């Protein structure tokens with residue numbers, strides 16, 4: 001049961017509107033959240049992003065500034081709505097790539113089915129969202145298909161849902177899909193690389209998220225050498241001091257020849273980050289201010305293109 005051709009040839013990227021050649025993804029936000037519904041029974045402090053009109057404006061502005069694609073990192077059961085993602089994509093003409101997988105436990109109702117099943121059952125569910133479509137869109141004549149796997153680590157390995165982690169590994173091996181791995185401020189990144197590669201997942205299938213919250217340039221270079229992709233997204237989160245942490249980290253990675261191992265993102269999981277909801281920098285900051293600053297800092301054009309979408313596009317297509 002293989003849904004994608006072998007890694008040697010680029011495969012189309014599966015967006016909510018269907019397959020798109022990876023060369024056409026353009027500027028791509030490697031990790032964001034375009035819709036999160038409230039989840040009865042989940043931690044009430046979890047984010048809710050469900051105001052359709054402002055979100056559509058956000059996407060339209062992103063598109064107007066040159067953004068073309070967004071990876072949506074909210075999986076089933078914790079507020080995802082593939083029907084909304086489909087409408088937002090059609091109305092804004094931005095490619096949205098939806099995910100299957102799982103987020104942190106606190107975003108689900110207690111006793112959600114995912115935490116009580118074996119790895120094979122998790123794998124079957126993830127594969128079915130690739131093959132048949134997202135659970136909540138199965139009534140559509142053309143259900144929306146998942147384009148990648150998202151999983152979440154807690155800050156200690158013992159707290160991570162083991163069957164779910166393993167089920168994601170099985171599904172990644174079968175489907176060849178990319179896995180975006182939420183880390184708690186970069187914790188357990190090394191362990192996750194070993195865990196997944198030991199189970200047959202290729203390094204170029206792994207994206208370690210929020211790694212700029214652990215801005216250890218030496219560690220980042222080691223991880224980059226393994227072949228995994230490092231996702232950075234604290235541009236507009238002052239508590240992580242992006243001027244002294246994130247920007248020097250990008251500089252270090254590019255100057256050491258690792259621009260092909262970095263993917264930039266906005267991670268808009270908080271309403272305050274939305275321009276049209278909370279008055280924040282917004283999704284359009286990626287093709288706007290962030291791209292401008294990369295250019296002003298004198299980074300080579302190729303490096304900018306890689307970090308602003310080229311790297312994640314190639315990995316979604318299954319090539320390095």
Ligand SMILES: [Zn+2]
Nearest residue numbers: 031073267269
């Ligand atoms: Zn996120």
